[in-house]
Amino acid sequence: xxxxxxxxxxxxxxxxxxxxxxxxxxxxxxxxxxxxxxxxxxxxxxxxxxxxxxxxxxxxxxxxxxxxxxxxxxxxxxxxxxxxxxxxxxxxxxxxxxxxxxxxxxxxxxxxxxxxxxxxxxxxxxxxxxxxxxxxxxxxxxxxxxxxxxxxxxxx
Amino acid sequence: xxxxxxxxxxxxxxxxxxxxxxxxxxxxxxxxxxxxxxxxxxxxxxxxxxxxxxxxxxxxxxxxxxxxxxxxxxxxxxxxxxxxxxxxxxxxxxxxxxxxxxxxxxxxxxxxxxxxxxxxxxxxxxxxxxxxxxxxxxxxxxxxxxxxxxxxxxxxxxxxxxxxxxxxxxxxxxxxxxxxxxxxxxxxxxxxxxxxxxxxxxxxxxxxxxxxxxxxxxxxxxxxxxxxxxxxxxxxxxxxxxxxxxxxxxxxxxxxxxxxxxxxxxxxxxxxxxxxxxxxxxxxxxxxxxxxxxxxxxxxxxxxxxxxxxxxxxxxxxxxxxxxxxxxxxxxxxxxxxxxxxxxxxxxxxxxxxxxxxxxxxxxxxxxxxxxxxxxxxxxxxxxxxxxxxxxxxxxxxxxxxxxxxxxxxxxxxxxxxxxxxxxxxxxxxxxxxxxxxxxxxxxxxxxxxxxxxxxxxxxxxxxxxxxxxxxxxxxxxxxxxxxxxxxxxxxxxxxxxxxxxxxxxxxxxxxxxxxxxxxxxxxxxxxxxxxxxxxxxxxxxxxxxxxxxxxxxxxxxxxxxxxxxxxxxxxxxxxxxxxxxxxxxxxxxxxxxxxxxxxxxxxxxxxxxxxxxxxxxxxxxxxxxxxxxxxxxxxxxxxxxxxxxxxxxxxxxxxxxxxxxxxxxxxxxxxxxxxxxxxxxxxxxxxxxxxxxxxxxxxxxxxxxxxxxxxxxxxxxxxxxxxxxxxxxxxxxxxxxxxxxxxxxxxxxxxxxxxxxxxxxxxxxxxxxxxxxxxxxxxx
Numbered sequence: 021x022x023x024x025x026x027x028x029x030x031x032x033x034x035x036x037x038x039x040x041x042x043x044x045x046x047x048x049x050x051x052x053x054x055x056x057x058x059x060x061x062x063x064x065x066x067x068x069x070x071x072x073x074x075x076x077x078x079x080x081x082x083x084x085x086x087x088x089x090x091x092x093x094x095x096x097x098x099x100x101x102x103x104x105x106x107x108x109x110x111x112x113x114x115x116x117x118x119x120x121x122x123x124x125x126x127x128x129x130x131x132x133x134x135x136x137x138x139x140x141x142x143x144x145x146x147x148x149x150x151x152x153x154x155x156x157x158x159x160x161x162x163x164x165x166x167x168x169x170x171x172x173x174x175x176x
Numbered sequence: 177x178x179x180x181x182x183x184x185x186x187x188x189x190x191x192x193x194x195x196x197x198x199x200x201x202x203x204x205x206x207x208x209x210x211x212x213x214x215x216x217x218x219x220x221x222x223x224x225x226x227x228x229x230x231x232x233x234x235x236x237x238x239x240x241x242x243x244x245x246x247x248x249x250x251x252x253x254x255x256x257x258x259x260x261x262x263x264x265x266x267x268x269x270x271x272x273x274x275x276x277x278x279x280x281x282x283x284x285x286x287x288x289x290x291x292x293x294x295x296x297x298x299x300x301x302x303x304x305x306x307x308x309x310x311x312x313x314x315x316x317x318x319x320x321x322x323x324x325x326x327x328x329x330x331x332x333x334x335x336x337x338x339x340x341x342x343x344x345x346x347x348x349x350x351x352x353x354x355x356x357x358x359x360x361x362x363x364x365x366x367x368x369x370x371x372x373x374x375x376x377x378x379x380x381x382x383x384x385x386x387x388x389x390x391x392x393x394x395x396x397x398x399x400x401x402x403x404x405x406x407x408x409x410x411x412x413x414x415x416x417x418x419x420x421x422x423x424x425x426x427x428x429x430x431x432x433x434x435x436x437x438x439x440x441x442x443x444x445x446x447x448x449x450x451x452x453x454x455x456x457x458x459x460x461x462x463x464x465x466x467x468x469x470x471x472x473x474x475x476x477x478x479x480x481x482x483x484x485x486x487x488x489x490x491x492x493x494x495x496x497x498x499x500x501x502x503x504x505x506x507x508x509x510x511x512x513x514x515x516x517x518x519x520x521x522x523x524x525x526x527x528x529x530x531x532x533x534x535x536x537x538x539x540x541x542x543x544x545x546x547x548x549x550x551x552x553x554x555x556x557x558x559x560x561x562x563x564x565x566x567x568x569x570x571x572x573x574x575x576x577x578x579x580x581x582x583x584x585x586x587x588x589x590x591x592x593x594x595x596x597x598x599x600x601x602x603x604x605x606x607x608x609x610x611x612x613x614x615x616x617x618x619x620x621x622x623x624x625x626x627x628x629x630x631x632x633x634x635x636x637x638x639x640x641x642x643x644x645x646x647x648x649x650x651x652x653x654x655x656x657x658x659x660x661x662x663x664x665x666x667x668x669x670x671x672x673x674x675x676x677x678x679x680x681x682x683x684x685x686x687x688x689x690x691x692x693x694x695x696x697x698x699x700x701x702x703x704x705x706x707x708x709x710x711x712x713x714x715x716x717x718x719x720x721x722x723x724x725x726x727x728x729x730x731x732x733x734x735x736x737x738x739x740x741x742x743x744x745x746x747x748x749x750x751x752x753x754x755x756x757x758x759x760x761x762x763x764x765x766x767x768x769x770x771x772x773x774x775x776x777x778x779x780x781x782x783x784x785x786x787x788x789x790x791x792x793x794x795x796x797x798x799x800x801x802x803x804x805x806x807x808x809x810x811x812x813x814x815x816x817x818x819x820x821x822x823x824x825x826x827x828x829x830x831x832x833x834x835x836x837x838x839x840x841x842x843x844x845x846x847x848x849x850x851x852x853x854x855x856x857x858x859x860x861x862x863x864x865x866x867x868x869x870x871x872x873x874x875x876x877x878x879x880x881x882x883x884x885x886x887x888x889x890x891x892x893x894x895x896x897x898x899x900x901x902x903x904x905x906x907x908x909x910x911x912x913x914x915x916x917x918x919x920x921x922x923x924x925x926x927x928x929x930x931x932x933x934x935x936x937x938x939x940x941x942x943x944x945x946x947x948x949x950x951x952x953x954x955x956x957x
Contacts, residue, residue, distance in 0.1 A: 054207075055200070057379070059379070117198060119378065119428060120198030155850075160891060
């Protein structure tokens with residue numbers, strides 16, 4: 021067992037894990053941050069996306085030990101004072117999601133993308149989110165949510 | 177927070193009450209559950225499509241530190257009761273009942289068939305344990321297609337059956353089939369195939385089973401479309417009294433027909449929990465989901481069409497063989513629905529329909545969104561192919577064959593009245609929106625430049641719930657139940673057997689009840705997912721809009737009546753003169769008289785009424801679907817096919833749908849778009865592929881391709897609202913239509929794009945490689 025300390029959503033967290041444990045399982049099982057979902061365990065669906073040192077990362081493809089010392093943001097860390105962030109609010113307003121299982125991955129991916137590309141257009145956003153799979157919505161409502169968030173951020 | 181200023185919530189795109197938890201990671205899915213002392217299960221699965229299990233040696237696995245229990249097929253067989261899948265048992269009717277165990281004992285019948293379950297302190301250790309279970313198999317000849325399965329002397333999958341026929345051959349005739357064919361100007365013949373593909377919810381199946389040896393109560397936290405159906409399955413197969421099985425469900429990460437009842441794996445997990453007296457969790461991983469959870473479709477149709485020279489389709493004679501895969505779940509139920517629905521909204525005067533469902537060494541055929549959808553694919557394909565034969569326009573041939581809306585309504589040749597069907601209006605509307613003549617001009621110009629555009633149309637109707645049959649005593653979908661309560665804090669709570677997994681019932685049902693009862697939306701709660709408190713019910717078959725919407729409306733009306741009766745005493749007024757508006761009871765026209773509903777509830781509860789008066793604000797409501805009615809619509813796709821690469825781009829997609837009155841337009845449109853996206857995936861990308869030996873070829877997302885945000889266009893939707901049929905409830909189901917009609921729409925468009933090559937399409941799966949083959953094959957002719 022290896023002791024791993026990470027900075028998660030602004031607070032240091034430590035747990036002892038096997039070397040083979042994925043970051044996704046570490047977040048979910050050891051840190052009880054179950055907002056990060058595991059959809060395929062082979063890096064395709066994007067449901068487990070979290071932000072590690074500023075980059076969107078598939079936490080099923082990264083080992084917990086590889087994340088030692090890193091700064092991680094999960095879906096639980098986005099909300100302002102227990103409310104909703106700009107993107108989350110825009111997604112609520114846009115009826116972005118249905119079953120909600122893919123949601124954390126989309127929110128994290130879009131958060132990372134918008135922070136680097138605040139002026140992205142629809143096609144760019146579609147491409148940026150094309151590594152995340154949603155089986156419920158046909159994507160349009162998700163794209164609309166991201167576009168609305170980008171617009172509100174620009175106007176703010 | 178008040179969301180809308182509308183007079184009524186019903187009909188408005190009220191923001192979902194589910195979303196604040198889902199958007200912040202506070203959803204509670206089954207894998208999020210952690211119980212004290214909880215163990216984890218993993219399954220040993222068959223690497224063979226067909227084999228005899230000779231020995232299972234679990235000794236090394238049992239010795240592995242962290243492994244607590246290994247159950248082989250025979251271990252589990254000894255502590256459970258053999259039987260059929262709960263869904264099949266409930267709805268399967270007569271026919272062969274193959275004998276098999278929850279985990280393989282004598283034989284394995286598909287790649288992924290569960291053979292043993294390992295229970296350990298963690299999922300990692302359980303999977304380590306699986307590696308150590310040694311199974312000796314004798315290879316048996318795999319039966320991987322229906323033609324071979326039906327050959328005399330083909331290996332049998334089940335020892336207790338005489339052959340591989342699992343849904344016995346059946347022929348039905350409606351109208352004068354022989355006469356219609358004899359009198360036809362011409363008889364066209366087609367062979368049409370629908371390929372195997374599957375649900376793939378983003379969350380796989382899973383459960384946490386927790387048996388309490390002291391009370392004898394089995395608690396199952398399930399990912400299910402109906403907690404009561406899961407309870408029935410667990411009770412039946414584990415031999416527990418139903419009242420000792422408590423099923424709970426939280427958020428469900430999609431299903432589309434997959435998570436009904438109790439799967440063999442979930443039953444094994446429950447039995448393991450009982451054997452150990454400890455909670456056990458199993459959540460399938462993606463390869464298990466793709467290989468073993470179940471697959472859908474895969475039917476072949478030999479079609480004869482009796483048609484007049486000017487394009488009247490008079491009769492169809494269809495022979496269907498359905499590839500059921502290994503075990504009966506849904507495959508034997510589908511033919512009857514296809515038979516009933518095949519005429520669609522058309523005037524068809526005669527239908528011969530015969531079907532056989534055949535067991536093969538593949539994953540079991542399960543329900544997937546619009547399980548009978550292939551009837552629409554076949555019918556709409558036939559219209560396009562006939563149009564080509566006869567030199568007719570695809571729009572024209574459909575319009576000329578559509579049943580007119582008459583009073584009394586025309587009957588489908590299979591019997592049901594086409595009451596309130598707006599197929600014609602929807603088809604004319606999509607044609608108008610896309611402006612077909614303008615498209616044809618553009619198509620011709622682009623073809624001259626070497627670009628191949630195509631347009632496709634298709635129409636469907638869906639019995640959601642279907643019309644009330646004049647002679648039947650009950651409604652089209654049986655009864656739907658709901659318990660409603662008003663608490664002393666003024667909160668109205670609806671207890672429903674619906675088990676939402678993306679359908680937004682906690683929002684839509686609250687909208688209806690809030691309007692009918694007269695309280696703000698925020699004052700209504702919808703409780704789901706607990707067999708101890710919700711009535712029987714399940715989510716499926718697009719039933720909830722009418723059935724549950726209806727029971728919410730009528731139940732809220734009953735509850736309101738009860739409140740007004742007491743308020744009449746408190747107000748010393750007649751109940752008829754009182755109303756409830758915005759959460760307050762008042763004398764009509766006298767705003768000063770208003771007191772909050774909560775205050776009425778508190779006063780009634782304060783003991784001022786005699787003991788023999790029922791002062792509980794609780795009603796048990798039921799609803800039979802009222803007048804019912806059809807959902808339906810027409811879709812139109814415009815595609816571009818790159819004839820060099822075979823890549824199809826969906827340039828435009830328009831849907832004109834009629835699901836009656838909309839409860840929440842954003843929710844309705846989400847259902848439509850999601851279904852269309854699955855239909856686009858089914859045609860362009862998705863296939864549950866087996867090789868000739870029955871090895872599964874699509875067990876990862878690199879092999880089973882799902883549509884992404886770049887594959888699905890912006891989908892345009894127009895709502896038609898028909899003639900209301902019912903005095904109160906005209907909401908109709910809309911969950912399945914997109915998936916039913918998108919595949920024929922898209923295939924029609926692709927065929928149209930490839931018309932210059934003389935391509936005709938008789939199949940549904942058209943990935944780039946197949947498009948290129950079709951072009952090359954047509955060239956060669």
